[in-house]
Amino acid sequence: MIKKLLSYVREFKRDSIVTPVYIALEVAMEIAIPLLMGWIIDNGVEKGNMQYVLTVGAVMVVVSVFALTFGVLAGKYAARASSGFARNLRKAMYDKIQSFSFSSIDKFSTAGLVTRLTTDITNVQNAYQMALRMFARPPLMMISALVMSFYLNARLALIFVGAIIFLGLALYFIMTSAHPHFRKVFRKYDDLNASVQENLTGIRAVKAYVREGYETNKFYKASKSIYDNFIKAEKIIIFNSPIMQFTMNASILLLSWLGAKLIVASSMSTGELMSFFTYTTNILMSLMMLSMVLLMTIIARSSADRIVEVLDEKSDLSNCDKPIYEVRDGSISFSDVNFSYSKKVDNLILKNINIEIKSGETIGIIGGTGSGKTTLVQLIPRLYDITQGSIKVGGIDVREYDIETLRNEVSMVLQKNVLFSGTIKENLRWGNKDATDEELIAACKQAQADEFIQNFPEKYDTYIEQGGTNVSGGQKQRLCIARALLKKPKILILDDSTSAVDTKTDALIRKAFKESIPDTTKIVIAQRISSVQEADKIIVLNDGKIDGIGTHEELLNSNDIYTEVYESQVKGADSDGER
Structure with missing residues (x-):
């Protein structure tokens, strides 16, 4: 673990060595x-040689x-080395996270990854800086003083050897006992x-349902x-201080008692004892600093373990040895596809999926909540890998x-539309970073977004707040559709992406698709029958299995689920019209 982390010191090795x-x-x-001080006392003060005192004092x-x-x-160099080390480590983690599959992100959780990128790296950075200064200083000071x-x-120096052994055993016990708790x-x-x-993301819902008290209580518990x-x-850690104080006081008492006897016996001079007491302070302070470093290392070790877990994580999605770099067309084939998030065949989300889709076709997908609609389309761009079977594109x-x-x-x-902080242009160019203004406008017209954008004072330079909070749900959906169109893809997947727009706008978007990207x-996932009834094929999913495939008319005559959904929506529309 330590070797792996230290590999990210890289260009800051020189600072770390210096x-x-x-x-x-x-x-x-x-x-x-202290040695010079002892000479001043023995050879200057006691002998009345002021010239010696001044000379050695100047030294x-x-x-x-x-x-x-x-x-x-x-x-200075410790601060630079530790900051650089943290920067490299943070970048390596962030780059690693970008390569994660959805299953890897699910494993760590978004909040867990944020903690590792912030709190854990800060702990390791502080420990590294302290280690550069304190791991070097206390041992060197202690060995030199010894x-x-x-x-x-x-004979007097043997007191320190006993103190070091006693403290070493005590610190080992403290470290091993405290680490699991950290x-x-x-x-x-x-x-x-x-x-x-969760609270900040859903703050509008929290306030709308007056759940501030509940959220506060949940935060308090965490x-x-x-x-x-x-x-x-x-x-456990608090035992460190009294143990250190006991060791220091015991050492000083022993030195005072034995040192006084040696001076009386003329076996030791006053200056030598004064120097000895200074070295005593150096040794004991070194032990104190070393214990502090070791205690901080306990905390950093827990953080280091969590960082290495991320760096060692291997995505379950990777390229084959000789990948293909060209997609011929937008045809799609599902052959005996089974899928489970846990990769266990006894807990399948999708079961025995067989679908043939020709390039250029429009496919509608209908199904209840939890039927596997979103999971099905996420397998096409390999956001997840299938458990069994095969999926072919082109x-x-x-x-x-x-x-x-x-x-x-x-x-x-996606089902959850995401816009990022920046202008509308910047958000749209996620689809194509080199898109011209004309291409942006054309895509927005197809997505029925141009009209409301033109009503903004800044038009396409309008700033989108974080999460798109200053645009409505329907506007956000249309911007996301326009962004997807700018990629000029061979396959376009809309995962319930027109749910927040009215039926007229929905119809205009479908008409634009038919005319502009034939x-x-x-592939359109929808809850409204009107969004998919003109599709070349409609797939009805139920409990992870295909319950029916056909046109709107064919499914009305053959599929109970589709008929039930259609009739409930038609009756609902009729009752709305009567009112």
Whole structure:
């Protein structure tokens, strides 16, 4: 895991290497200061040699300035290295997510991926910066201070060896005990982000149904769950401070007692004991810093695990060894197709689907909620891969195409229409980034969007708010249809994409399709019979199976589900007319 994460340091390796070098130089300067202080006391103060005191004192000032300079440089390069590391890691994760299939995104959830891209990467960034500075500094300081302590008095230095062993065991226990709780915390962060995302996305519905209290309570529960898990982890971590204090105080007491005896016995000078106490502080402070780094590493380790999970995820959709880069036409063939989101044949969403669609045909799909309509059309551009059977486009199995090539020839207007922040032109050019203004207008006219766009003060330069909140549902649908048309695809799929427009506009859109894109295969999922009754073929789905295929007249005479839907809508229209 660590090796994989460190591979994203890349161009910031130099900064990462330079930081410990400056830390080592800073430590060397700081280690020299207590020794110089001891010389001043023994050779200057006690002997009354003021010239010696001034000379060595000046050297101490110079050493201190160097220590400060090296410390500042270490901080600068550590910050640059950690920020660059986080940038590379975030980009790698984002690029990886772009390659995910829908099933991979479902596995992690949108909120979970957002948490990993933000909170988890920030945790790893902070840990990396601290590691560059603190993982280098405390060990170097501790080892240098230990060496100098053994140089001054080997017997007294053994106290530090015992303190290090004791603290090492205590920190190991704390780390292993707290880590599982932090893993739970970050999983709960996913739930919290999901609650916030859902609330903000559906804020209009929340206010319309006066559900602010319910949403607040749901958020409180998710937040409290994080709090509870953090408390469990912190209850373990808090032992770090008293253990450190006990070790430091015990070491100082032992040094004071034994050091005083050595001075009385003339085995040690006062200056040496003063230097020893300074090294004692250096060693114990190094241990304190090291414990803080290790505790932060516990938190970062949980985040690192979650980041690597995303980086290691392999999409179940990929190109074959020799993909095909050209789609001949818009013909579609489903042969004995079964599909399950879980890839288990005992939990099929679509069962034994057999359909033949000629290029340029218009196909209508009717069915109840959960019948598999959306799932069926998502298999054509390989948003999911089938579980069994085969799907051919242009006479070739979709799995043999380059995925990007296939999807460029299959234009989908999704059930949930999505517009992005930007002008209408910018949104439309998602379909074709090189489209001219004339092409944009032509596509909007086909989608019956040009008329309302012309009524905006800024026309095609009108700014669309995030999620398209400043246009109506019907306007949003027509913009999405126009965007799809700009791709000039061989297959156009409308997944209930005219549900928010009136029947007259719906009829005009269908008429424009017939006249403007006769060679494009059109698949229309709809709830209204009027949206599909002129189709060349209508497919009736029920519980993931084909219940009937035929023209409008054929299905009225042969299919009970289609007849029932038609009669309910005709009677509903008649009753509306009577009123």
